[in-house]
Amino acid sequence: MRVIYVLCVLGVLVPDAAGGRRHHRRHDCPPFTCGHLSDVSFPFRRRGDPPECGVQSYELTCADDKATIQIDKETYSVSDINYGDSTLWVVDASFLDSRSSCLLPRWNPLLRDPRLQAKSHHIIELAPPVGVTWASFVNCSQEIRNSSWMYMPVACLSTSRSFVYVFTGQQSAYIQNLEPSCGYLATTPLGGSKLNSTSALQNVSYQDVVKLMMTGFAVRFPFTVSGWNFKECLALSIRIANIAIIDFYFWSCFLLGDRSHNNLIYTYMVVDTALLILKWTAVLCRFVLAPLAVFIFLAHKYWRNKITIDAVEKFLQMQLTLGPTRYAYTDLTAITGHFGEKLGQGGYGSVYKGVLPGYVNVAVKVLENANCNGEEFISEVSTIGRIHHVNVVRLVGFCSEELRRALVYEYMPRGSLDKYIFSSKRSFSWDKLNEIALGIARGINYLHQGCDMQILHFDIKPHNILLDDNFVPKVADFGLAKLYPRDNSFVPLNALRGTIGYIAPEMISRSFGVISSKSDVYSFGMLLLEMAGGRRNSDMHAGNSSQAYYPSWVYDRLIEQQVGVGEISAATVANMHELERKLCIIGLHCIQMKSHDRPTMSEVIEMLEGGVVGLQMPPRPFFCDDESMSPMMDSYQFSSGLTEILEEDE
Structure with missing residues (x-):
């Protein structure tokens, strides 16, 4: 009887708590005005708003008729919010405050870690849309005269020994488009449609790029609720526990009313409590502890491999636009002819000869001890991947799929010294x-x-x-x-x-x-x-x-x-x-x-x-x-x- 009563009450409370809580988070907070922006609503919030209003990562600061937002610990001014495609238009706040006409953007301010996990279990994202045009600033040790890309000089940032250029395009941040004597200084997305055509790219000067940077660019702000937070789960658990306590005291009061049957009542309570404890202990062991033990065992095995994969993948995402080419393992199989010609065996794995399209010979080193922490792989890609020197071997590409990793080098036909x-x-x-x-x-x-x-x-x-x-x-x-x-x-x-x-x-x-x-x-x-x-x-x-x-x-x-x-x-x-x-x-x-x-x-x-x-x-x-x-x-x-x-x- 008591179990049925508790389950009925729980069935009523759970939908009510979930629906009421989520509805409160989205609709009970009225729209507000922030600076020049009006009718601002969920998921945005203002500093000082109640915790249930909006999402902390989308908090706006309203001051001096301006709305600003923090993205990757940097301040950006918000000029417009479009709820239709979930984008907002931002401008680097340092540009607006600067009186200088010689501006240099931050280095990849929005590409370090674009996907963020908020404390309230909300998945958020603050990154430029796909296919955006980029402006890349490079520092060159010698003057660029002939290039397939339009390197436009930046005189105010250049010196007699250092030449600074800017070039634009959707692939301007790719290292294969970089001149050998140059290195990246900064890169930033550009807004507007002027730079979306090939003809416009041929006439873009540094002054045009500065004007576009001053207008800002768009970033996405999708929002997804992943589940209840800890406080909600704890509140529901306390309410269910209160129901069980009320039930217990009701039966105790009812039975203890007749003083002539005290011993029988106490015996009933002890037996009932003991049976209840045994029943829930059996249920706990069967449906909670046993699956939990299996889960912990499997999770431990999975985590040992996953932590290596995650570390390497996070590093590769950071190197995506600046590093060598990333190949799939099937690509390496085709390049090496199913690993048919073995060149040698080293401490970290075997080396095979391969041929890239265009009849370019390469050496493919397949790492055999890939179940380690991945430090050697990261060290190799992070060091040799950024080097261009006649006396240092060039890393053409790499492969990382789960625990299968390989490095692709330029082929050295004479072998080792x-x-x-x-x-x-x-x-x-x-x-x-x-x-x-x-x-x-x-x-x-x-x-x-x-x-x-x-x-x-x-x-x-x-x-x-x-x-x-x-x-x-x-x-x-x-x-x-x-x-x-x-x-x-x-x-x-x-x-x-x-x-x-x-x-x-x-x-x-x-x-x-x-x-x-x-x-x-x-x-x-x-x-x-x-x-x-x-x-x-x-x-x-x-x-x-x-x-x-x-x-x-x-x-x-x-x-x-x-x-x-x-x-x-x-x-x-x-x-x-x-x-x-x-x-x-x-x-x-x-x-x-x-x-x-x-x-x-x-x-x-x-x-x-x-x-x-x-x-x-x-x-x-x-x-x-x-x-x-x-x-x-x-x-x-x-x-x-x-x-x-x-x-x-x-």
């Missing part, structure tokens, strides 16, 4: 070796100094230097690379990373100095010594520790001027080729134990471009001391292969 410098027959002349070393140094220096953010590679070694048809070297494999501000001299790292034999001492112990761009200089120095000698920097077959540690061996021969240097030269040190001697001396400069004793990559380039005359022998590195080498060699096990150390999250 290690198979040439470690061969029994010397493959290059000394002039060519010096040219290759100079190209590698320029590529690394571009990573350190040529980008907005300093890129530290942390894994410079012969295997990661690729050669094109003309043996032009290109730095590759950015899986361990990190981005840091260029003015930061200290780089925090929580884990060891790199390849044994090329890791700078400060990566192991901070007593040798701080981790910085000089860590890549150390790895490059080891690479130079291997290029000069044609052998790895460690050799387990050497007769003693001094010979096993190759830099020590080179240093002794250069200092003592002894005969029979072996792999350095077949003649005496005095008869060494001057370029061979130069590579060895520069390499020893780069591998100094203290990071502050090493040159920068810019200084290394100057030494490589100059002659051997004037090069001073550096101090003897700490690890070159025989006393220090013996215990170190006993505890250090060398192998013919290289051991790669990956970063692990703590």
Whole structure:
């Protein structure tokens, strides 16, 4: 009887609470006037309105006959609201307050995270409509004279060494339409219809763009209710609980009226309560706890994969307009001919040869350990995806579908440098070796100094230097690379990373100095010594520790001027080729134990471009001391292969 009564009351209350609550939210708040806007209604609200009126994310500020709204923490003036197509017309408030005629918009103010989740479970969206025309401002290191896009100069923002241009179009924000010497400064959507035709694009000047920016642009404001909030659910639960309490006290009062049957009444109440508890416990276990346990188990398995996918997808959405081409996995299957020609196997996956439309050869690296946190994938796309340099391998595109990920590079037909410098027959002349070393140094220096953010590679070694048809070297494999501000001299790292034999001492112990761009200089120095000698920097077959540690061996021969240097030269040190001697001396400069004793990559380039005359022998590195080498060699096990150390999250 009591159960039927509670269910009947609940059946009446639930529709009433839901319908009444939602109706109150939409219609009980009258329209209002805000600045020059009149008849403003749901989902918009004013600051200070009751919580049930409108949505917090659509809150308008009304002051001085103006209506403003906050979008991505920036203020925009609202000039019109169209409820028919759910759009509002906004103007950057900073433009209206500025008296300058030389304006530069914010960088992608509406593309950082266009879909937002409000606290009241309302799905909102504040983003420009699809197909809008964009104006992109670019900063170029050299003057643009001939281009398929109309680069219009912005004289008030340009200098003698920096040329600022603006060009418009629906695809102006795509990086493939950017000139190699240019980088993006800012981009903004444009309103109106003047720029929607090809003929109008040919006559758009900076002054025209400023006028259009001052008129503003449209953004969407769709609104969807996803369900009740916590307060509504809690209020309904309290009302149902009150009904059960009233029912309990009614029967207690009725039965306790007859004092002669107290024992029977108490027994009835205890038994009734115990049966009620057992019944609801069984129902709870069967219909709540058991499904909840299954749900938690499945959710845990799903979450482990989903968190990686979400992190990568969020990153890719941010890179959508500026990054390389995104391919579907089926596209890669067609490009590689069903992965028929395998080029090699690396620590992160297999590499296959492919052909793009237009007979452009590419190398497709399929990542096999894709169930990790995706950090290596994000690092590769975020670093190499923004680089355009002759000595850095170019990332053509990428693929990310669930846990299947791949990277598409330009094809390097000559392979990696290690198979040439470690061969029994010397493959290059000394002039060519010096040219290759100079190209590698320029590529690394571009990573350190040529980008907005300093890129530290942390894994410079012969295997990661690729050669094109003309043996032009290109730095590759950015899986361990990190981005840091260029003015930061200290780089925090929580884990060891790199390849044994090329890791700078400060990566192991901070007593040798701080981790910085000089860590890549150390790895490059080891690479130079291997290029000069044609052998790895460690050799387990050497007769003693001094010979096993190759830099020590080179240093002794250069200092003592002894005969029979072996792999350095077949003649005496005095008869060494001057370029061979130069590579060895520069390499020893780069591998100094203290990071502050090493040159920068810019200084290394100057030494490589100059002659051997004037090069001073550096101090003897700490690890070159025989006393220090013996215990170190006993505890250090060398192998013919290289051991790669990956970063692990703590």
